[in-house]
Amino acid sequence: MDTIWFPDLSQCEGSKYKALVDAIRDAIANDQLKEGDKLPPVRELGWKLKVTPGTVARAYTCLTTDGFLKAEVGRGTFVAALGSQKIVPIQPFTPEEWPDEINLLSPLLPDVGQSEAIRDAYLKMAEMLPDETMIRYPSTQRERPARQAVMNWIARLPLGMFDVDDIVLTYGGQSAILSIFQTVLKGATPIVFAEDLTYSGFRHAAQLVRADVVSIACDSEGLLPDALEKACQQHAGQILCTSPEMHNPTAQRTNLTRRKEIAEIARNYDLQIMEDNCYSMSDTDLPSYRALLPKLTWYVSSLSKVFSPSLRIGYVVAPTGRAGDLRRTTQYSHFGIAKPVADLATLLLNSGKVDEIKTKMLGVLRARIKVAVNILGGFDLKWHEDAPFLWLSLPRGWRAASFCRAAEKEGLLVRSADDFALIDGRAPHAIRISVNAHISLACYDDAMVRLRRILLNPPDQIEI
Incomplete structure (x- = not known):
């Protein structure tokens, strides 16, 4: 059944993402949300709480992974059956680790010395x-x-x-x-x-x-x-x-x-x-x-x-x-x-520190490239383990501009192929995904998972 439940995060001083996870878990524990109840759509809840859709999507993803919620394609997100929850403590991520907006526009290098x-x-x-x-x-x-x-x-x-x-x-x-x-x-x-x-x-x-x-x-x-x-x-x-x-x-x-x-x-x-x-x-x-x-x-x-x-x-x-x-x-x-x-x-x-630091930096970049390839490798992806970015040709149904807009609504900033085409040139329907080493590896993993979800759900309407 649909629900008009909305949490109150007005007193939250820390991470909005973590606060929303806690609020939904508390609502389930206190029977404010019952098995089968439908959660508000991501964009609607984001607008209501004055947070980005990406913040809501991350909270829903975490709770779905832990068994508190279940997502049904085309229908929405619902409270899962009692007993399906995993007894896993929620990790106290800081706002810096889980920002509302993840910048994948240009490579952001780690500080390794x-x-x-x-x-x-x-x-x-x-x-x-x-x-x-x-x-x-x-x-x-x-x-x-x-x-x-x-x-x-x-x-x-x-x-x-x-x-x-x-x-x-x-x-x-x-x-x-x-x-x-x-x-x-x-x-x-x-x-x-x-x-x-x-x-x-x-x-x-x-x-x-x-x-x-x-x-x-x-x-x-x-x-x-x-x-x-x-x-x-x-x-x-x-x-x-x-x-x-x-x-x-x-x-x-x-x-x-x-x-x-x-x-x-x-x-x-x-x-x-x-x-x-x-x-x-x-x-x-x-x-x-x-x-x-x-x-x-x-x-x-x-x-x-x-x-x-x-x-x-x-x-x-x-x-x-x-x-x-x-x-x-x-x-x-x-x-x-x-x-x-x-x-x-x-x-x-x-x-000699430049070479030492470059070696350490390559280790960090390669770990993130590996994460991206493991999650997005089923698509037409070009990459090199030493390159701080990946090139993704979009699947049928997506145009570069509409994909970038959809990603931005989820708090993910990626660069369209249009940015690399000459003024009179034609750009393919593709995007560049940069490595962001200013966020945790877990956060980068989550960003790639959300990009994959967007890729698998192209818009129904045709842009004219």
């Missing part, structure tokens, strides 16, 4: 003897120790021949992208090539320099060589933006054969390449475009995705002989990297 490492570096910086550089503008020579630290850190990567003078420091990866565009692009309306689904920062940087972006079709191995060559024949493209090692948003990796084909086309058309490797968390056994085309490739990365995005420390390994051009652009833009930032980067990289 970064804060302490940064604090220790600050303390060492405070103990440094002051010298005349403290009151001078930054310069190429003064930031050399930071560039040397970067060089030592990436020396094991297959980037081809380079030295410390080929490295240019920037304020994060996005600053590097914009600076490269400002250095490379010529003409009133320059042309940039990019994958048909790609990191939106390429598009935003292109807009700032008034460049047009032409999309290049891809398959499961990355850029299609035929599509790139056709674009080169039809457009005067000056630079190709690509992420062969860890593609954002699909987590795909370009194989060696495809890399060589793309490199040959770029060489034939004198096409420069911007190789974005910001999301790669582990070393690679494949040569980069910088190794295959050392005179045409700008290799971009940063400490944001592997250590902390708050630092805004990025770097570029420039093509042979082009570092001076890029360094001139950065000097004209912001007079170089501030000394405290450069000193901080030097201390962190030379300490």
